[in-house]
Amino acid sequence: MTEQPPTPAPGFDPAAGSYSGARAATRPAELLDRFLARLIDGILLAIVNGVIVSAIIVGAVMGDSGGFYAASTWAAGAVSAVVSTVIYLGYFTYLESSRGQTVGKMVMKLHTQGPGGGNPTMEQALRRNIWMGAGILGIVPFLGILGGLAELVAVIMIAVGINNDTVNRQAWHDHFAGETRVVKEV
Template identity: 80%
Template sequence: MTEHPPPPAYGATPGPQTGARPAELLDRFLARLIDGILLAVVNGIIVSAIVVSTVMGDSGGFYTASTYAASAVSAVLTTVINLAYFGYLESSRGQTVGKMVMKLRTHGPGGGNPTLEQALKRNIWMAAPILGIIPVIGALGGLIQLVAVIMIAVGIHNDTVNRQAWHDHFADETRVVKEG
């Protein structure tokens, strides 16, 4: 008869244990706030430069017909920049700039860095600005992001063991842990 290890405790994450404790909601919020400020500056510079050069005519005036084009370009660029930032840094380093400052790290299900796919899945809600390419409906992008943030905060708060929310579960059980 073969002996099997005991099942994990209720709420425990299967897989290798790193000894790191799950990151608290406040630390995760502050890390995301730092990242949000950094991305707002980067998006503001890049998107403004591209949109202004796209929208401005030779005479220096704005074309009224290109207002839609400007908002569509802005929506696409913002979405690409946000997903590239979180996807690349979380999959290659396990940390964004905000997480580095707050001494947090994102772990994939095996304990190492998440894969690019997992990092993109856990941050998919950051793609809501892409709705800006659809007139009228584009305004829903901000509302969708707000609802996602509230659901994430409630999920992290309610999971007192692992501090995981829907986006962590959707991304194959990623975890954010406090280092040191």
């Protein structure tokens, strides 16, 4: 059985290597550009998340009055897991659905498009980034490790999928979100 080449996304002209229509000067974003955009976003979010989560943990430890250190530490960890998940999912979901770009994508001149070529809907953006929600497992002691491993596996699968799809540069999360795609402005 021979493997069929991937079908180009709607509006993609393989000869020109770009999309036609409103964003005619675009092409599917390469893995390195997408990685650098995520790295920029990751650094920005790590700073914001670190400040907020540190305040939660310090508040829990400083507020501990006698004998309940383990309980307050667990509660701080659980709240931190929820807050971190909300920050990361909220950032990517909101910015991709409202602007089509996160800060990292703006810097790298990338744009997330929905199946019709405009910005993805809130649901599509959430589905596209849902893998970052695995961190919520941190509310249960020791399951946070599994959440971190699940996120790592998702990232590897996304990178392999983008690298293997030489036409559209889409991975499982783009397909799960209804055929979203990330394009580079040229």
